[in-house]
Amino acid sequence: MIDKLVASPAAALADVPDGATVLIGGFGNAGMPAALIDALIAQGARDLTIVNNNAGNADSGLAALIAAKRVRRILCSFPRQTDSWHFDRAWRAGQLELELVPQGTLAERIRAGGAGIGAFYTPTAFGTRLAEGKETRRIGSRDYVLEYPIRGDYALIRADRADRWGNLTYRKTARNFAPIMAQAARCTVAQVRETVALGEIDPEHVVTPGIFVQRVVRMDA
Amino acid sequence: MRKLDRKQIAARVARDIPEGAVVNLGIGLPTLVAGQIPPGREVVIHSENGVLGLGPRPAPGSEDEDLIDAGKNPATVLPGASYFHHADSFAMIRGGHIDICVLGAFQVSVAGDIANWHTGEADAIPAVGGAMDLAAGAKQVFVTMEHLTKQGESKIVQRCTYPLTGLRCVTRIYTDLAVIDVRPEGLQLVEIVAEGLAFEELQRLTGVPLRLRAAA
Numbered sequence: 001m002i003d004k005l006v007a008s009p010a011a012a013l014a015d016v017p018d019g020a021t022v023l024i025g026g027f028g029n030a031g032m033p034a035a036l037i038d039a040l041i042a043q044g045a046r047d048l049t050i051v052n053n054n055a056g057n058a059d060s061g062l063a064a065l066i067a068a069k070r071v072r073r074i075l076c077s078f079p080r081q082t083d084s085w086h087f088d089r090a091w092r093a094g095q096l097e098l099e100l101v102p103q104g105t106l107a108e109r110i111r112a113g114g115a116g117i118g119a120f121y122t123p124t125a126f127g128t129r130l131a132e133g134k135e136t137r138r139i140g141s142r143d144y145v146l147e148y149p150i151r152g153d154y155a156l157i158r159a160d161r162a163d164r165w166g167n168l169t170y171r172k173t174a175r176n177f178a179p180i181m182a183q184a185a186r187c188t189v190a191q192v193r194e195t196v197a198l199g200e201i202d203p204e205h206v207v208t209p210g211i212f213v214q215r216v217v218r219m220d221a
Numbered sequence: 222m223r224k225l226d227r228k229q230i231a232a233r234v235a236r237d238i239p240e241g242a243v244v245n246l247g248i249g250l251p252t253l254v255a256g257q258i259p260p261g262r263e264v265v266i267h268s269e270n271g272v273l274g275l276g277p278r279p280a281p282g283s284e285d286e287d288l289i290d291a292g293k294n295p296a297t298v299l300p301g302a303s304y305f306h307h308a309d310s311f312a313m314i315r316g317g318h319i320d321i322c323v324l325g326a327f328q329v330s331v332a333g334d335i336a337n338w339h340t341g342e343a344d345a346i347p348a349v350g351g352a353m354d355l356a357a358g359a360k361q362v363f364v365t366m367e368h369l370t371k372q373g374e375s376k377i378v379q380r381c382t383y384p385l386t387g388l389r390c391v392t393r394i395y396t397d398l399a400v401i402d403v404r405p406e407g408l409q410l411v412e413i414v415a416e417g418l419a420f421e422e423l424q425r426l427t428g429v430p431l432r433l434r435a436a437a
Contacts, residue, residue, distance in 0.1 A: 078348040125353045
């Protein structure tokens, strides 16, 4: 029987090695898989490459992971927040490498990673400093920048409902990066509000098919 | 001379957003545009974190942490709204499906280049978000900003000195002094909005050439 339900966040992340690339869903706190990030902090893996839209808020979640000096490199579009002090300090101290990526390019690189695309041309950022050193090409009457896919060893995402096959639904804007990150990682771990019996999620309503999800952890909130 | 305040600039932008338009509003002054859309005009607001049909802010106490706007503020949705993931959201933007985006800016050049994401200071924490995607992809890019810096320098310039967000993409500029179109032949004054401001004075403050009337 296929059963992707794992007993705890700790059990779901026990095998994350040092140096892993971890895609973390969420836009601000919406869709942020807080319990999984806490488990990653407790687990101890270091030299991580993190992909998230932001670089942590206040003192918990991704900010706590950065504060614990476990992140070597971060790819994100918007690190600067009024409460991003852990990122700010680490970046200014040179302890953390930042690759700043326009939000849509970040999303498309992740999508490409999950879809088996080798690279793609995008008009975003052409002529700006975020395209410096990158291959460009004129196609028709527009200029484009070559961008490469992002793939993760792990994706940590939050969803609303799951069944034991790993089919997922989301809630409102908490969806954000989760469906594409689930596709782009070798091992996707979904923190969900509830698990339901197989067949209870209408196939028409499945947003992320279970093929993209390896582990499901139910949060009793 | 009486300059427009932020709300008045937002209202002036809102006047130009037609019935049925799909609009993305940047953080700050552009966000105010939503509240200034004339009653009865149906406009769909896109929020790049994954909503079409964004509504007003919720009443205190009825916030939902799973429903926020691109500025990470609590939000609501209107009947007809939809949710989608980030790759779809930016396909809407980059794919030319957004009719108008309204962005703030540090500077706009006569060619329609925009600088709005980085002050250029080495120690500044950089953050770009969706600005470059919106600049590259929206059918029309409206910019709202004060006409002059605190030092009295024009933010409409021959060439941007701040790091660029996008090239040749701005179509219209709304300031506290004037509405100006960016056209291939140069900047075209649409309307002076500051009370008691003569064209000659606007031209002097702006520095770069403005056309008073459309070229025949």
